[in-house]
Amino acid sequence: MPVVLAKRDLMVFVRHGKGTISSFIIPILHQILLNGPVKMEPSHEAQPRRFPLAVFVAASHVQVTRIYEECQRFTYRSQVRCFMIHSDDDTMIQFRGYSSSYHILITEATCFDKLIDYDAIGFDYCRHLVVQGIDKMLQGGLKAQICRVLQNYTQCHPSQRQTLLLSTTLPREIQWLAEEFLDDFVFLKVGYVNLPRSDVIQKIVPVGEEHKRSFLISILMAAGIRDISNGKDALTLVFVEKKKDVNALDVLLNQNGYPVTSIHGERSSTEREEAVRLFCSGQCPVMIGTLMAIRAVDLPSVMHVILYDMPQDIEKYSICLSYTGHPDKVGLATSFFSNKKNLTTLVPELVDMLKASQQEVPTCLQRLVTSREQHLPVVTKGESEIEQCPIKPQGNGEQLTTTTTVIS
The missing domain is CATH 3.40.50.300 (P-loop containing nucleotide triphosphate hydrolases)
Structure with missing residues (x-):
């Protein structure tokens, strides 16, 4: 001013x-x-x-x-x-x-x-x-x-x-x-630019592409998202790369009884405004969307940010994390990491950011950085822990009856 x-x-x-x-x-x-x-x-x-x-x-x-x-x-x-x-x-x-x-x-x-x-x-x-x-x-x-x-x-x-x-x-x-x-x-x-605050807990979780949906449901189940009576205290943003995946996850979570809304660039302004209203009011405490669509709206600080698809660069990663955390309340960010995507540029910067923010650096990321520095071939599927889902899916892989300690 x-x-x-x-x-x-x-x-x-x-x-x-x-x-x-x-x-x-x-x-x-x-x-x-x-x-x-x-x-x-x-x-x-x-x-x-x-x-x-x-x-x-x-x-x-x-x-x-x-x-x-x-x-x-x-x-x-x-x-x-x-x-x-x-x-x-x-x-x-x-x-x-x-x-x-x-x-x-x-x-x-x-x-x-x-x-x-x-x-x-x-x-x-x-x-x-x-x-x-x-x-x-x-x-x-x-x-x-x-x-x-x-x-x-x-x-x-x-x-x-x-x-x-x-x-x-x-x-x-x-x-x-x-x-x-x-x-x-x-x-x-x-405040900080391109660097998350210390009041955001960052969790990088190795998850195979075929297990992402099951793991997402397990996280929401562990957080008790189905109980919308505390919806405004459990706001969760899920960042997805492609519009078709936004629609697919919206349908999947609704079928499994989760109060969810979604947003992406092909939705009309009326639909986007209604989605934001439902999310901010806590009626639908889970919002799925692309980064571009979510950045176009103003949202309150949320409890949990989930990066369903890991972004390609550190700047977009930082933007996703900026939606959680508050001076009076610690935020949580969980990122699904898979080496099926070409993230060789992101990994070294991500490790540096985790260290600068005093966060835990997963072994899988440290190994990728070490192998890159030593000019060693990066391990492929079947040899890397990155392709192993921390939770074993049950049934058809779409709905779980177990919970996880990832957000504990």
């Missing part, structure tokens, strides 16, 4: 659940109210352009909705009006249908790009541009749109404008964007 009030550009890296939306809305709203209404020149165009005083750009419809709700909360009973544009409907129909003047615009990057194309928006009076989740946009292939938005904004009254970029990770592309478009900016990190 002091940086925003000082009218400095800002590049901030912050983990989930830190109140970033409020910390930007409050000082921006303060300056809008302090400066009073802006006298705009009357427009004689058939389709006049809009001139917002502040613009929030987010990565997804869910984020746009969340920011809009926060803006509405803080601008209640004031003269400041907010307007939201999302990608579910035609952008210009929404935009032209809003006849009243507004001060704060909240939109997705793709929609904002269209507004620039249609010459429907002007930056003449805009003094604040906030880009939320810029790392998600870059990973989602929106680099061109983001650069265009920043370029159009920074060229208009550079001495009076303020640009604020928010990210949860620290890729090199973001550093380039900051140096290219920010002027005299403050570089701020809140």
